[in-house]
Amino acid sequence: MKKIFLVEDHPVIRDTYSMFIDRNPDLHVSHTAESAEAALDKLESANPDLLLIDISLPGRSGIELIAILRAKGVHTPVLVLSGHDTAEYRESARRAGANDFVTKKDGPRLLIDAIRNVLENGNAAGA
Amino acid sequence: MSSEDLVRERSRRHEIIAELSKKALAETDLEDLTDLAVRQVARLIDVDLVELHELRKDGDNLVPCAGFGWNEGYFDAIAGRVDADSPAGLALLSNRLVVVENLESDERFSDTELLQEHDVTSGVCLILHGDDQPYGVLGIYSRRERRFDYDEIYFLQSAANVIGTAIARFRTREMSRMLAQRRREMNEELEAEIERRTRQVRMLASELTLTEQRERQRIARVLHDDVQQLLYGAQLQLHMGAKSVRDNDEARKKLTAVDELLLEAIDTTRTLTVGLSPPILKGEGLAQALHWLAAQERYLHDLDVSIEDAGWTELPEEQIRLLVFQFIRELLFNVVKHAGVRSARVILKSEEGLYRIRVEDDGNGYEIDDPETGKSVPAGFGLSRIRDRLHLFGGQLHIESAPGSGTRVEIVLPTNIDEGFGSDKQ
Numbered sequence: 001m002k003k004i005f006l007v008e009d010h011p012v013i014r015d016t017y018s019m020f021i022d023r024n025p026d027l028h029v030s031h032t033a034e035s036a037e038a039a040l041d042k043l044e045s046a047n048p049d050l051l052l053i054d055i056s057l058p059g060r061s062g063i064e065l066i067a068i069l070r071a072k073g074v075h076t077p078v079l080v081l082s083g084h085d086t087a088e089y090r091e092s093a094r095r096a097g098a099n100d101f102v103t104k105k106d107g108p109r110l111l112i113d114a115i116r117n118v119l120e121n122g123n124a125a126g127a
Numbered sequence: 128m129s130s131e132d133l134v135r136e137r138s139r140r141h142e143i144i145a146e147l148s149k150k151a152l153a154e155t156d157l158e159d160l161t162d163l164a165v166r167q168v169a170r171l172i173d174v175d176l177v178e179l180h181e182l183r184k185d186g187d188n189l190v191p192c193a194g195f196g197w198n199e200g201y202f203d204a205i206a207g208r209v210d211a212d213s214p215a216g217l218a219l220l221s222n223r224l225v226v227v228e229n230l231e232s233d234e235r236f237s238d239t240e241l242l243q244e245h246d247v248t249s250g251v252c253l254i255l256h257g258d259d260q261p262y263g264v265l266g267i268y269s270r271r272e273r274r275f276d277y278d279e280i281y282f283l284q285s286a287a288n289v290i291g292t293a294i295a296r297f298r299t300r301e302m303s304r305m306l307a308q309r310r311r312e313m314n315e316e317l318e319a320e321i322e323r324r325t326r327q328v329r330m331l332a333s334e335l336t337l338t339e340q341r342e343r344q345r346i347a348r349v350l351h352d353d354v355q356q357l358l359y360g361a362q363l364q365l366h367m368g369a370k371s372v373r374d375n376d377e378a379r380k381k382l383t384a385v386d387e388l389l390l391e392a393i394d395t396t397r398t399l400t401v402g403l404s405p406p407i408l409k410g411e412g413l414a415q416a417l418h419w420l421a422a423q424e425r426y427l428h429d430l431d432v433s434i435e436d437a438g439w440t441e442l443p444e445e446q447i448r449l450l451v452f453q454f455i456r457e458l459l460f461n462v463v464k465h466a467g468v469r470s471a472r473v474i475l476k477s478e479e480g481l482y483r484i485r486v487e488d489d490g491n492g493y494e495i496d497d498p499e500t501g502k503s504v505p506a507g508f509g510l511s512r513i514r515d516r517l518h519l520f521g522g523q524l525h526i527e528s529a530p531g532s533g534t535r536v537e538i539v540l541p542t543n544i545d546e547g548f549g550s551d552k553q
Contacts, residue, residue: 012360013356016360016364023367084397087419
């Protein structure tokens with residue numbers, strides 16, 4: 001079972017996504033954080049297989065969190081979750097070091113597919 | 128005196144009066160005039176001492192203003208109240224000419240010490256008549272005892288009239304000058320107040336515009352951070368619930384319908400969020416945001432927008448970037464609505480002291496009377512609103528257009544806009 005660390009500030013989304021991902025037997029949301037700072041605090045002890053990070057976080061953004069992790073030498077695969085689907089955000093996420101990018105509008109099925117692809121390949125096909 | 132001598136003397140006196148009148152008209156300084164007048168009066172009837180006193184507005188005090196033949200310091204000593212103890216005072220109180228043939232023996236006066244110090248023996252005091260009250264008194268004195276004849280009194284009165292008229296004219300001129308000065312001061316105060324109020328109104332209006340911007344951003348944040356997340360959460364819950372009704376066609380159809388409604392709600396909130404506060408503007412500059420806008424225009428309206436931003440120095444203040452972004456979006460929407468073409472150009476330029484942003488198309492164009500105000504621009508273009516808002520920040524809107532010749536709209540903003548808006552610094 002792969003451990004997923006979900007960084008999402010909205011409690012409804014955090015709980016719902018955790019519940020949804022946990023329904024897949026090979027996946028488990030082992031840790032959550034509501035901000036970049038909280039994520040950085042918990043990360044070392046969490047040791048996840050994948051980081052699922054919302055782009056819009058209070059304080060430091062998800063993009064900034066990814067850049068900090070990469071600068072610290074954290075190579076855990078990162079899947080970015082966003083409410084906005086713009087080429088600029090995708091590009092910013094990629095440059096920061098994200099492995100892939102999904103929007104909340106893409107739907108839950110695509111989210112699970114994207115998680116599995118990143119876990120397997122480090123990035124999604126065509127990324 | 129013989130008749131010839133009398134005629135000659137009268138002629139001389141007339142000349143002195145005429146000269147005094149002429150000088151009174153030409154003189155611009157009252158002090159100079161009264162100094163001249165007392166010397167002329169002394170010449171007029173050959174007396175030793177002449178004094179000119181001004182009556183203060185209270186009507187109770189005489190103040191010396193010019194003198195001839197007096198010892199130094201005399202005038203400082205004689206300023207005093209109007210009373211009947213002196214010839215000058217009696218003249219004023221009685222409103223009549225006062226003649227003194229022998230001061231020493233004249234029992235009417237008790238306050239004559241200073242006159243006696245100057246060996247005054249005879250004298251005449253005449254009133255200088257004014258509009259509401261006398262201007263003062265003209266006093267002439269002789270050291271020898273003499274009787275002043277009718278001719279001398281006549282010419283003295285003529286001199287007093289000339290002096291009185293000159294004083295009246297000076298006072299009128301002084302009053303006019305003071306009124307004009309006061310009017311100027313009031314105008315300056317009014318202009319300063321108008322300028323202050325205008326600045327205040329401009330500051331309030333610009334603050335209102337920015338408050339509106341901030342409210343739009345707040346609403347966009349609520350829509351994105353709260354409403355949209357709830358909708359995503361609901362959609363996700365629905366998907367999880369759908370699995371348990373896999374075998375129930377009817378229930379699955381209903382859930383699918385709900386899912387579609389949720390998608391529509393999500394789309395609507397996303398469109399609204401982007402419209403209220405384009406996400407790209409938060410961290411990026413105007414040029415970057417316009418490239419994003421160009422993609423949006425292509426997707427939404429099939430409008431091909433080219434962006435030229437070589438040499439553009441970014442607007443540092445986020446709120447102004449947002450405002451200008453919204454203006455450009457509105458101008459592009461005008462192209463979509465009215466130009467009848469499917470392409471437009473946005474050109475960004477930074478010059479010394481100015482930002483210039485142009486939106487151009489080669490479409491239908493329209494008639495305008497005034498390039499700056501675009502007065503006869505048809506309603507619905509929103510250009511007046513853009514122009515009015517630009518003015519709040521010291522900016523301008525220039526429009527060039529003609530039927531069949533396309534349209535070129537230019538936004539001009541000063542670079543010092545970022546120092547002053549929304550504050551008292553202006």
